[in-house]
Amino acid sequence: MVVIGLPLAFILWARWDKWRDALQHARGRLKRMLTVGILVALLIIVLGWLSWQWRAPVAPAIWLLPLLVLSPSGSCAAST
Structure with a gap:
């Protein structure tokens, strides 16, 4: 029994350490x-x-900048 149980205990202990890590x-x-x-x-x-x-007549909102870059006409119609 000790011959079978001892290696099995070592294997389970090593797997438990690996799982815990x-x-x-x-x-x-x-x-x-x-x-x-x-x-x-x-x-x-x-x-x-x-x-x-920062929303002033001089500059649009920061989140509108990608729309300004990606708009095909080069001007953003959403900004006022």
Whole structure:
């Protein structure tokens, strides 16, 4: 019984360590993804706020700049 049980215990222990390391690695990746997501959301909020504050007759909103670049006629009809 010891001859069969001891190697089996070592194999299961090694697999458990490998599985636990994989879980810790996944947890680290999840934390990093959440951090990056929160930072990107804050950047979008700040850019939106800045474009709202910067909205003057001189310049369009920041989010309209891609429309200005991609519009075929070169002028944006949405800006007032």
